[in-house]
Amino acid sequence: MDQQEAVNTLTDVMTKFTGYIGKRLPTDVQKKLAELREKETTPLAKVVYDSMATNQEAADKLDRPCCQDTGAIQYFITCGAKFPYIGELEGILRNAVLEATKKAPLRHNAVETFIEKNTGTNTGYRIPWMDWDIVPDSDTCEIEVYMAGGGCSLPGAAKVLMPGQGYEGVNQFVFDVITSYGVNACPPLLVGVGVSTSVETAARLSKKALFREVGSRNANENAAKMEQLLEEGLNEVGIGPQGLGGASSVMGVNIEQSARHPSTIGVAVSTGCWAHRRGTIRFNPDLSYEIISHKGAVL
Ligand code: SF4
Incomplete structure (x- = not known):
């Protein structure tokens, strides 16, 4: 050639x-949406998930976005x-x-x-x-x-925390962003979190975190634990599909990190919507x- x-x-x-x-949608996202639908008990949440599935079938059949x-x-x-x-x-x-x-x-x-x-x-x-x-x-x-x-990019945020704020500060930042703006991004969300030195490195990592498979875990044990705790905590908020209330808020939380300056904790959040x-x-x-x-x- x-x-x-x-x-x-x-x-x-x-x-x-x-x-x-x-x-x-990617295979992992489709699988997760079906799984979250099964966990719903309220008719409204079920209907919303059903409409997402119908939408997918129609897009496939009609060959449209x-x-x-x-x-x-x-x-x-x-x-x-x-x-x-x-x-x-x-x-x-x-x-x-x-x-x-x-x-x-x-x-x-x-x-x-x-x-x-x-x-x-x-x-x-x-x-x-x-x-x-x-x-x-x-x-x-x-x-x-x-x-x-537009919607799935809107909640994006980054900040450099004081070192004393620690991982509790990271946790609070993620919760503040998702509970304040997450609903703009057509939940259930995939939450990407970057932890690094400065805003741009954390932001880039938070976007890269969105490319990791839904349901996968960070190779670092502590980061993986934080992913799990954030996921459980955000799901307890019960944002539900399209923000209408339900058993879950997120498809998952993926964290990507780098070694960082000891005096800073750069943290960023990027979000993926149900149509990730x-x-x-x-x-x-x-x-x-x-x-x-x-x-x-x-x-
Ligand atoms: S599904 Fe995603 S891309 Fe579509 S309107 Fe909602 S947030 Fe935007």
């Missing part, structure tokens, strides 16, 4: 995958330094968004800041947003596609690929 052919192939796959993410807000597109790229198309990827992903916007279709969600004009293409200055991790000795490339909707549109695809150097997030997906 020559270079141009390869670029065309990658653009085509990423166009289809980006559109696909807007229509079908499962929520009207298909978000601002964000790509989180973990790319091997030896992946042969690393230099072309930025252009490829930009073109994939342009194409997916027309073909999927995706709602126009890119407004140029300070100009206040919708570009009508879902592309613009620094959008689609691209976040890079380069892996030195690898020749594969893993791409997370995320549709950052994210997808993971991994390319090999010959451009064969595997879709990791959606079992049995065919593009």
Whole structure:
């Protein structure tokens, strides 16, 4: 395959995958929503979960996005330094968004800041947003596609705590954010928490936490315990599906952390809504690929 052919192939796959993410939820999210529905005892909560399931079936059958807000597109790229198309990827992903916007279709969600004009293409200055991790000795490339909707992005918050506030401070921050603003994000929520030195490192980690599988646990025992306690505590609040009350508030709490400066505790929260549109695809150097997030997906 020559270079141009390869670029065309990658653009085509990423166009289809980006559109696909807007229509079908990842396997873990679908499973969790079904599980939470089973725990509900009130008719209203059950009806809301049923309507989510019906919505999913309709999106699949009609080949349409499962929520009207298909978000601002964000790509989180973990790319091997030896992946042969690393230099072309930025252009490829930009073109994939342009194409997916027309073909999927995706709602126009890119407004140029300070100009206040919708570009009508879902592309613009620094959008689609691209976040890079380069892996030195690898020749594969893993791409997370995320549709950052308005509602699910609204509760996002970050703060640097005084060191004496400790993990209790982290806990309080997460509770304050979710109980004040969580309802804007169409619960049940996936709550991503980042703990690090400063606001930007904590914020990036909180978004990355949203890409970890629902139901998975942090490898650090204490962090895993905190995930569990936060999840149980937030569920006791009983926000329920779409904030209408019910047995649960969240699909889960995922924490990602880094070592940090001893004098600070940077903490951030990002939220994913019930329609948590994210997808993971991994390319090999010959451009064969595997879709990791959606079992049995065919593009
Ligand atoms: S929060 Fe999620 S489900 Fe609700 S409108 Fe926004 S994108 Fe759609």
